[in-house]
Amino acid sequence: xxxxxxxxxxxxxxxxxxxxxxKAVCKAFDIELVEIPDWNCCxxxxxxxxxxxxxxxxxxxxxxxxxxxxxxxxVVPCAACYNRLSVVQYELNEHKDLRNRVIEIIEMPYKGxxxxxxxxxxxxxxxVDKLQYKLVKPFNYKAACYYGCLLVRPHNVLNFDRVExxxxxxxxxxxxxxxxxxxxxxxxxxxxxxSVSRTDLVAKLSGKIIKDADDRGAECFIVAxxxxxxxxxxxxxxxxxxxxxxxDSPVLYIIQAIGLAVGLSEKELGLxxxxxxxxxxxxxxxxxxxxxxxxxxxxxE
Amino acid sequence: xxSAHVVHKxxxxxxxxxxxxxxxVQKCYQCGKCSxxxxxxxxxxxxxxxxxxxxxxxxxxxxxxxxRSMTTWLCVTxxxxxxxxxxxxxxxxxxxxxxxxxxxxxxxxxxxxxIISFHKSFLDSIKQTGRLFExxxxxxxxxxxxxMGQDVNLVPSMLSRGKLHFIPEVIKGRKNMLSIFKKTLxxxxxx
Numbered sequence: 001x002x003x004x005x006x007x008x009x010x011x012x013x014x015x016x017x018x019x020x021x022x023k024a025v026c027k028a029f030d031i032e033l034v035e036i037p038d039w040n041c042c043x044x045x046x047x048x049x050x051x052x053x054x055x056x057x058x059x060x061x062x063x064x065x066x067x068x069x070x071x072x073x074x075v076v077p078c079a080a081c082y083n084r085l086s087v088v089q090y091e092l093n094e095h096k097d098l099r100n101r102v103i104e105i106i107e108m109p110y111k112g113x114x115x116x117x118x119x120x121x122x123x124x125x126x127x128v129d130k131l132q133y134k135l136v137k138p139f140n141y142k143a144a145c146y147y148g149c150l151l152v153r154p155h156n157v158l159n160f161d162r163v164e165x166x167x168x169x170x171x172x173x174x175x176x177x178x179x180x181x182x183x184x185x186x187x188x189x190x191x192x193x194x195s196v197s198r199t200d201l202v203a204k205l206s207g208k209i210i211k212d213a214d215d216r217g218a219e220c221f222i223v224a225x226x227x228x229x230x231x232x233x234x235x236x237x238x239x240x241x242x243x244x245x246x247x248d249s250p251v252l253y254i255i256q257a258i259g260l261a262v263g264l265s266e267k268e269l270g271l272x273x274x275x276x277x278x279x280x281x282x283x284x285x286x287x288x289x290x291x292x293x294x295x296x297x298x299x300x301e
Numbered sequence: 302x303x304s305a306h307v308v309h310k311x312x313x314x315x316x317x318x319x320x321x322x323x324x325x326v327q328k329c330y331q332c333g334k335c336s337x338x339x340x341x342x343x344x345x346x347x348x349x350x351x352x353x354x355x356x357x358x359x360x361x362x363x364x365x366x367x368x369r370s371m372t373t374w375l376c377v378t379x380x381x382x383x384x385x386x387x388x389x390x391x392x393x394x395x396x397x398x399x400x401x402x403x404x405x406x407x408x409x410x411x412x413x414x415x416i417i418s419f420h421k422s423f424l425d426s427i428k429q430t431g432r433l434f435e436x437x438x439x440x441x442x443x444x445x446x447x448x449m450g451q452d453v454n455l456v457p458s459m460l461s462r463g464k465l466h467f468i469p470e471v472i473k474g475r476k477n478m479l480s481i482f483k484k485t486l487x488x489x490x491x492x
Contacts, residue, residue: 010433014435014464040431040472041431044423044433047424049378049429050400050486051485051486052322093322106484149380151383153381154380189381196442196452198375199452201375211369234455
């Protein structure tokens with residue numbers, strides 16, 4: 001199985017463990033990721049905050065490069081990049097005037113026909129069916145699945161999962177033997193791109209998220225976005241100071257949880273690169289008695 | 302467009318937003334759902350629904366208040382407001398428009414200095430190489446914002462975790478990138 005792949009800048013830099021774990025788990029599931037050649041930054045928050053045309057053109061160039069290579073399905077693990085690519089494709093399909101202007105700017109042919117997949121969709125589409133054969137070490141922990149903003153909103157564009165109480169990651173966690181908690185801050189904002197320019201705001205917003213999950217007994221956080229990860233993980237000292245409490249539950253990318261469950265090593269998944277140490281206790285769960293199919297059927301809602 | 306019957310005052314922000322960005326501020330009926338759900342509204346000078354109202358009045362003085370507000374810069378584009386708006390107004394899109402316009406006019410809120418410095422440093426970094434060079438971004442941000450000491454304590458632990466990279470990745474299509482920046486940001490007035 002070959003899929004197009006847009007890593008984006010975070011995965012090449014501070015979120016290197018996200019890249020390592022996506023690649024390692026894809027390899028374990030026989031998925032080959034074909035990187036879009038000569039890709040550029042999607043522009044992230046900075047571009048759409050300062051200049052609309054730039055914020056449309058940067059992702060359009062990436063999509064145009066993918067089209068040129070004949071890559072129809074593009075895996076975009078970073079939720080922010082996934083959001084920008086999806087929103088731009090939608091806007092350019094909706095509004096001919098914007099589309100014509102952007103084609104003029106990027107000087108490349110652009111059709112807008114790509115299928116952009118986030119990491120949860122990658123798991124749902126290409127991994128979930130095979131989980132029952134590959135599961136060697138059930139992820140037997142109480143997990144707070146944290147979706148944040150960019151994976152689920154704007155709903156009319158992304159059309160992914162339920163918008164106020166999404167379930168896709170919760171389902172996946174059940175399927176690998178974990179127990180997702182029911183909590184209030186699943187889709188609240190962590191402060192995102194303010195991590196450097198307004199760390200105080202990030203400590204407050206992320207602090208509320210951490211506190212709610214901790215109050216409800218979560219042993220770990222499950223995320224799908226490098227910004228959510230770095231805010232909950234790297235900014236933990238600021239968060240704990242804001243909360244006046246020491247919360248030490250680790251933050252894992254959902255793909256890392258899958259990796260652990262199918263028997264990949266902590267090093268292959270880059271867990272040693274996290275700031276909050278990933279010291280989950282050994283807690284075996286008999287695989288014979290664990291049926292991932294039944295696990296999804298028994299969910300509460 | 303369903304709102305074509307609405308007559309806007311010539312040259313008002315509301316008219317420009319509709320014409321250029323398909324943004325339908327005129328549909329807001331002040332239910333306040335956006336302000337209620339906004340994670341940063343308590344830190345803003347005007348909550349989002351008030352910004353909408355200021356723009357709706359189409360008076361220069363009120364438009365000026367919206368453009369000079371801290372609200373637009375604190376907005377984290379989490380899209381919660383847009384999700385809950387009963388009139389399906391793209392409120393974050395309105396914030397983007399106001400930010401961009403306040404930059405062009407050089408009337409950004411003084412409190413937003415660091416936030417804007419960060420965004421500008423970010424764009425400068427990708428303009429040069431095509432991809433974000435995080436170390437370069439932080440260095441430039443420090444120079445722009447004069448926040449020299451911030452986060453230096455993170456450096457050793459980032460290094461030991463292999464998270465800091467010293468050589469920027471440069472794409473082949475650099476010329477293409479420079480031309481994209483030239484065609485878009487040039488109109489943006491002051492840089």
